[in-house]
Amino acid sequence: MKSQSTFLFTSESVGEGHPDKICDQVADALLDECLKQNPLSKVAIEVAVRPGLVIVFGVVHFISRLDVDAIVRLVLKDIGYVCPDQELDYRTCEIMDCVDLHPSLFNGNGIPSGLEAPANEPAGDQGMAFGYATDETAQLLPLTLDLAHKISRDLKAAQASGMLPWLRPDTKAQVTVEYVEDQGRMVPTRVHNVVITAQHTPDVSIERLRQEILDNVVRKSIPAKYLDDRTEYHIQPTGDVGVSPSGKFAGVTGRKIVVDTYGGWGAHGGGAFSGKDFRQVDRSAAYMARWIAKSLVHHGLANRCLIQLSYSIGIAEPLSIFIDTFRTSKLTSDQLKEIICKNFDLRPAAIAKDLNLINPIYYQTAKNGHFTNKEFPWEQPFDLVL
Incomplete structure (x- = not known):
C-alpha cells in the first residue's frame, strides 16, 4: 500500500479595490457597454491607474461612441473610491481616454455586425x-482559492454593512491549506495559516483592526472544521502599512x-481575460x-x-x-x-x-x-x- 504524502499549498485573492483589480473591472465594464451597443463588437481594452489618474487605451470596432469617463467613474464609485483622501476619488480623479473607435460594420475578414457570429469565425489570435x-469543494474549486475569495468578499461586505467602517476597498487575502495526496486526489485537512492586509482609515488601532477582522471575517469565512489551535493568523503583519492613502498605488489590467x-493550481495559458471579447x-x-x-x-x-x-x-x-x-x-x-x-x-x-x-x-x-x-x-x- 502506497503511503500518503502531506504538503502545504497557498492561494491568494485581492479585493475589488486592489489597483490591478480596478483596472480589470473598468476594462470589463467598458466591454459590457460595447456589447450592449453591438453584441459582436470587437474589443481590446487596457487600463492603468495611479493616484489621481486612470488611463484607458485600446481599440474597439463596430461601435461609434463610448463614454469612457462616465463608465470609469461609475466603476470607481461602485468599488468604494468615494473619499477625497483615497488614492482615487470617483468625482475628481483625472481620466485619460485613449481608446480608438472604428465604427465600420465590417472587419478585415468581411464579417458583419449582428446578433450571432458566423459559425466558422476564426480565433482572433493564437x-x-x-x-x-x-x-474538494462544492464549487469544484481548490479550497485554498475558495477560502481566499470568500475572505475578500466578506471583507467587502463587512465594510459595506458598517460592521468594519474603517476598512477601505484595497485588500489582500492569502490562505495556506494542509493537504493529503491520496492516489491523485488532493484532500484538504486543515488551514495552516491566513494572511490579510487591508487599507484602512487612520483612526483605527492595529490591535482593534486585527481582532475585529479575525472575529468578524476570518472565523466566519473559514469553516470551523479547518481551524485548530495551530492555525496561524497574520493580519496586517507589518503594522499600519495599510493606512490609506498608502503611497504605493499603481495597477494595470491582467496582473x-x-x-x-485557480490560485496556482492546474495551469494557466498566460493570457489575461479582462477587456477582451470572445x-x-x-x-x-x-x-x-x-x-x-x-x-x-x-x-x-x-x-x-x-x-x-x-x-x-x-x-x-x-x-x-x-x-x-x-x-x-x-x-x-x-x-x-x-x-x-x-x-x-x-x-x-x-x-x-x-x-x-x-x-x-x-x-x-x-x-x-x-x-x-x-x-x-x-x-x-x-x-x-x-
Whole structure:
C-alpha cells in the first residue's frame, strides 16, 4: 500500500479595490457597454491607474461612441473610491481616454455586425487556455482559492454593512491549506495559516483592526472544521502599512491572472481575460476549458481534471486538446476526449453562443475570480451524453 504524502499549498485573492483589480473591472465594464451597443463588437481594452489618474487605451470596432469617463467613474464609485483622501476619488480623479473607435460594420475578414457570429469565425489570435476542476469543494474549486475569495468578499461586505467602517476597498487575502495526496486526489485537512492586509482609515488601532477582522471575517469565512489551535493568523503583519492613502498605488489590467483562475493550481495559458471579447481565446477558450473540466468532475468521471485547448489565428477549430485527470479517472484520455468532442463545440463562435459571451456579463467576472459564481454559464455543469 502506497503511503500518503502531506504538503502545504497557498492561494491568494485581492479585493475589488486592489489597483490591478480596478483596472480589470473598468476594462470589463467598458466591454459590457460595447456589447450592449453591438453584441459582436470587437474589443481590446487596457487600463492603468495611479493616484489621481486612470488611463484607458485600446481599440474597439463596430461601435461609434463610448463614454469612457462616465463608465470609469461609475466603476470607481461602485468599488468604494468615494473619499477625497483615497488614492482615487470617483468625482475628481483625472481620466485619460485613449481608446480608438472604428465604427465600420465590417472587419478585415468581411464579417458583419449582428446578433450571432458566423459559425466558422476564426480565433482572433493564437493561444492556449487551461481549465481545472477538483472535487474538494462544492464549487469544484481548490479550497485554498475558495477560502481566499470568500475572505475578500466578506471583507467587502463587512465594510459595506458598517460592521468594519474603517476598512477601505484595497485588500489582500492569502490562505495556506494542509493537504493529503491520496492516489491523485488532493484532500484538504486543515488551514495552516491566513494572511490579510487591508487599507484602512487612520483612526483605527492595529490591535482593534486585527481582532475585529479575525472575529468578524476570518472565523466566519473559514469553516470551523479547518481551524485548530495551530492555525496561524497574520493580519496586517507589518503594522499600519495599510493606512490609506498608502503611497504605493499603481495597477494595470491582467496582473492578477492566477487570482482570476485557480490560485496556482492546474495551469494557466498566460493570457489575461479582462477587456477582451470572445474572439480572444485567452478568455473564451479558458471559460470553455473550465466548463469541460467542471462537467467531467461533476459527473464523476474524475476527481480532478485539467484541460488544455490550443488555437491558431485564422482557424476556428482547436489545434489540440490535452486532458490530465491525475490518475483519478477510470477512463483513458482518449475516451475522455471522445466524450468532450461529442458534447462540446470548441469553435470560438460556438463557445460564445453556448456560454452567452456576446452578452454584457463581464463586469461581475472581474470581481472575485472568473470561476466562483455559480450563475456564470460556464459554472453550470453540462448534461453530458456519454
